Amino acid sequence: xxxxxxxxxxxxxxxxxxxxxxxxxxxxxxxxxxxxxxxxxxxxxxxxxxxxxxxxxxxxxxxxxxxxxxxxxxxxxxxxxxxxxxxxxxxxxxxxxxxxxxxxxxxxxxxxxxxxxxxxxxxxxxxxxxxxxxxxxxxxxxxxxxxxxxxxxxxxxxxxxxxxxxxxxxxxxxxxxxxxxxxxxxxxxxxxxxxxxxxxxxxxxxxxxxxxxxxxxxxxxxxxxxxxxxxxxxxxxxxxxxxxxx
Amino acid sequence: xxxxxxxxxxxxxxxxxxxxxxxxxxxxxxxxxxxxxxxxxxxxxxxxxxxxxxxxxxxxxxxxxxxxxxxxxxxxxxxxxxxxxxxxxxxxxxxxxxxxxxxxxxxxxxxxxxxxxxxxxxxxxxxxxxxxxxxxxxxxxxxxxxxxxxxxxxxxxxxxxxxxxxxxxxxxxxxxxxxxxxxxxxxxxxxxxxxxxxxxxxxxxxxxxxxxxxxxxxxxxxxxxxxxxxxxxxxxxxxxxxxxxx
DNA sequence: AGACTTTTAAATGTATGACAAATGAAAATT
DNA sequence: AATTTTCATTTGTCATACATTTAAAAGTCT
Numbered sequence: 001x002x003x004x005x006x007x008x009x010x011x012x013x014x015x016x017x018x019x020x021x022x023x024x025x026x027x028x029x030x031x032x033x034x035x036x037x038x039x040x041x042x043x044x045x046x047x048x049x050x051x052x053x054x055x056x057x058x059x060x061x062x063x064x065x066x067x068x069x070x071x072x073x074x075x076x077x078x079x080x081x082x083x084x085x086x087x088x089x090x091x092x093x094x095x096x097x098x099x100x101x102x103x104x105x106x107x108x109x110x111x112x113x114x115x116x117x118x119x120x121x122x123x124x125x126x127x128x129x130x131x132x133x134x135x136x137x138x139x140x141x142x143x144x145x146x147x148x149x150x151x152x153x154x155x156x157x158x159x160x161x162x163x164x165x166x167x168x169x170x171x172x173x174x175x176x177x178x179x180x181x182x183x184x185x186x187x188x189x190x191x192x193x194x195x196x197x198x199x200x201x202x203x204x205x206x207x208x209x210x211x212x213x214x215x216x217x218x219x220x221x222x223x224x225x226x227x228x229x230x231x232x233x234x235x236x237x238x239x240x241x242x243x244x245x246x
Numbered sequence: 247x248x249x250x251x252x253x254x255x256x257x258x259x260x261x262x263x264x265x266x267x268x269x270x271x272x273x274x275x276x277x278x279x280x281x282x283x284x285x286x287x288x289x290x291x292x293x294x295x296x297x298x299x300x301x302x303x304x305x306x307x308x309x310x311x312x313x314x315x316x317x318x319x320x321x322x323x324x325x326x327x328x329x330x331x332x333x334x335x336x337x338x339x340x341x342x343x344x345x346x347x348x349x350x351x352x353x354x355x356x357x358x359x360x361x362x363x364x365x366x367x368x369x370x371x372x373x374x375x376x377x378x379x380x381x382x383x384x385x386x387x388x389x390x391x392x393x394x395x396x397x398x399x400x401x402x403x404x405x406x407x408x409x410x411x412x413x414x415x416x417x418x419x420x421x422x423x424x425x426x427x428x429x430x431x432x433x434x435x436x437x438x439x440x441x442x443x444x445x446x447x448x449x450x451x452x453x454x455x456x457x458x459x460x461x462x463x464x465x466x467x468x469x470x471x472x473x474x475x476x477x478x479x480x481x482x483x484x485x486x487x488x489x490x491x492x
Numbered sequence: 493a494g495a496c497t498t499t500t501a502a503a504t505g506t507a508t509g510a511c512a513a514a515t516g517a518a519a520a521t522t
Numbered sequence: 523a524a525t526t527t528t529c530a531t532t533t534g535t536c537a538t539a540c541a542t543t544t545a546a547a548a549g550t551c552t
Contacts, residue, residue, distance in 0.1 A: 011505065013303060025337060031345055037532060048507040050296060053533090054303045057259060061304035062337070070515025071531040079345045085338050091271060091308070092334055093419075095326045099277055102416060109367070110416035117363040121355070170348060170356035173339075174420055184273075257534065283503060294536040299504085316544025317502040 012047050013054035020055065024064055024077055035065065035075040063088065082169055086176045093181035104185055104233045111178040112226035115159065118166040118175070119218040125167035126210055133161040134207045141200050144193075151196065152186045158203055165210070186229075189236050198228065258293050259300035266301065270310055270323055281311065281321040309334065328415055332422045339427035350431055350479045357424040358472035361405065364421070365464040367412035372456055376411035380404055380453045387446050390439075397442065398432045404449055411456070432475075435482050444474065 010018075023029050036044065041052045056075055059065045063084040065075045097107055122130075137158040141151060156179060163175045191199070202225045209217040256264075269275050282290065287298045302321055305311045309330040311321045343353055368376075383404040387397060402425060409421045437445070448471045455463040 013505085014306075017307070021337070025340060027344065039532085050299075050508085051506060053296075054300060054505095057300045057303045058307035060260075061263070061307040062334070064341070067533065068515085069513070069533045071529090072516055073514075073532050075533090080338065080341045082342065082346070085342050088308070088338055089335065091267070092326065092331050094271060095310070096328065096331050096419065097416075098273065099325045100328070106414055107416055110414050110420065113363040113367070113414075113417065114360055114420065117359040121359070168352055168356050168359075170343075170353055170424070171359065173342065174356065174360065174424055178416065178420055259534085285503085296537090297535060300534095313504065314544085315504045315542070317500090318545055319503050319543075321504090 011054075012045075012051050013058065016041075016045055016047070016052065016055035017058040020059060021062075021064060024059075029077050031077050031079045033077045035077070037074055082173055085173055089173065089177040090180045093177035094184060097181050098184060104237075105230060107178075107182055107185060108226055108230055108233070111175075111182055112222055112229075114171075114175055114178055115163065116219045116222050118163050118171060119215040119222070121166035121168060121171075122162060122210055123213045123215045123218065126165035130161050130165035131207060131211055134158055134165075134203070134210075137161065138200060138203050138207065141196060141203070148191060149187060151191055152183055155186065155199075156180055156183055162206065162210070185233075189232050191232075195232060199225070202228070257300075258291075258297050259304065262287075262291055262293070262298065262301035263304040266305060267308075267310060270305075275323050277323050277325045279323045281323070283320055328419055331419055335419065335423040336426045339423035340430060343427050344430060350483075351476060353424075353428055353431060354472060354476055354479070357421075357428055358468055358475075360417075360421055360424055361409065362465045362468050364409050364412040364417060365461040365468070367414060367417075368408060368456055369459045369461045369464065371413035372411035376407055377453060377457055379407040380411075380449070380456075383407065384446060384449050384453065387442065387449065394437060395433060397437055398429055401432065401445075402426060402429055408452065408456070431479075435475075435478050437478075441478060445471070448474070 020029075020035070029035075035041065035056075038049050038052050038056070041055075042049045045052065056065065056067070059075075060067065063078055063080050066078045067073070067075045096102070137154045140146070140154045141158070146154070159179050160172075160176075163179065164172050166172070202221055205221045206218055206225075209221065266275075266281070275281075281287065281302075284295050284298050284302070287301075288295045291298065302311065302313065305321075306313065309324055309326050312324045313319070313321045342348065383400045386392070386400045387404070392400070405425050406418075406422075409425065410418050412418070448467055451467045452464055452471075455467065
């Protein structure tokens with residue numbers, strides 16, 4: 001089924017993981033199929049059990065397999081759930097943004113551009129539930145004592161509900177990375193009462209136009225929101241620069 | 247810096263991996279920082295070296311760390327490159343589509359919706375290079391003897407160039423999952439000479455309107471392309487159903 | 493003194509063997 | 523027939539040993 005060795009550039013466990021991963025991705029190993037036991041794989045690849053285990057842990061880290069102990073246990077090809085994929089995507093995207101000096105502008109542009117793409121579908125498919133969630137988050141955002149972290153979390157929840165209202169799980173999955181990965185960046189912005197007021201207004205308009213079924217208007221508000229977010233970020237960055245020079 | 251144990255629901259190696267991952271994601275461990283050696287981590291977490299190694303392999307599978315052998319080697323926090331992230335994203339997205347019975351329509355809608363979101367930026371920022379790449383792929387697609395696989399690969403390359411022309415690496419990264427993950431689905435569609443002709447025409451129009459700087463027109467062509475792709479998929483599915491009934 | 497070679501210590505990679513713990517099937521018992 | 527016990531299988535963890543790689547440090551030669 002799969003053979004290799006003598007690559008020499010990579011660890012054995014990495015090579016074995018790649019071989020099995022390829023078999024999974026290419027569809028040779030169907031979902032819920034059981035892999036051979038660790039001992040059998042060790043025999044098959046002519047390596048020790050530890051090496052096989054390290055390979056399997058690599059695959060488990062990507063949710064490609066799950067393991068079960070006991071007789072009739074073993075490693076099984078895992079059906080990746082949207083939930084698992086979200087998590088990995090968010091982790092990767094977050095690190096990508098924080099480690100690669102992606103500017104706030106670029107991240108913001110990407111996020112809102114894709115969010116705008118949801119508008120036409122959202123007006124067609126949003127349910128009462130989606131609207132209720134969005135309005136509930138707006139309500140939460142209006143509470144005076146809300147901490148910056150809770151404010152940002154509610155902001156993410158609002159946008160998440162909007163994206164989900166487009167009724168396309170693939171879009172939701174793809175956008176989770178953009179929206180949630182920006183949360184650390186957003187957390188750095190201090191939202192004063194005045195800022196919040198303005199954003200809440202825009203959120204309300206989005207909900208209203210979504211309710212009315214006007215995609216163009218929703219897109220326009222999203223542009224305003226994007227611009228305003230960028231403005232706030234500029235101010236924060238400018239203030240930090242000033243502080244640094246002082 | 248990080249402690250746990252007694253979770254009982256998860257493996258020790260998974261718990262340790264999570265602890266270190268959290269420290270990385272939260273920014274406590276800066277890029278290129280060296281983790282303690284395996285022996286030291288084993289001591290710190292009060293587990294065996296094998297268990298630590300399995301945890302580290304999990305992190306390595308997500309490109310969170312890289313390891314180096316030899317004195318002064320060890321595990322270092324890895325700066326995730328866009329390239330690494332692409333790869334993981336494509337793998338996950340591909341499996342998500344193939345394992346979760348995501349309909350062709352849903353995948354197609356997501357892909358083209360996000361691609362349309364690129365149009366306004368693409369007309370502003372596309373370079374001569376991008377246009378040249380797109381036209382070169384169109385040229386390739388016009389060759390009569392091209393296999394279905396090569397055709398699809400060239401199709402991906404064309405759309406990739408278009409997305410890249412928007413000049414936003416975050417958008418490019420997010421879209422890589424959608425565009426490339428659909429390749430297996432696209433490969434199932436047999437593109438006759440007549441089909442190809444029509445798609446090549448649409449590709450040409452995209453390149454032309456991009457050249458002219460007309461984002462609205464580009465979006466309209468993308469909608470046409472999306473619709474046509476869906477039509478082709480319907481036909482293939484219908485033909486398969488017929489075959490099955492026969 | 494400076495350039496080259498050798499040694500050495502530290503770290504990861506791999507192998508082996510042992511035992512613990514979980515688990516479901518099969519056998520034994522009530 | 524239902525329940526309990528036994529048992530084989532498999533993953534999880536630990537301990538130890540050795541191979542391999544690597545760069546610094548020490549040594550050697552010109």
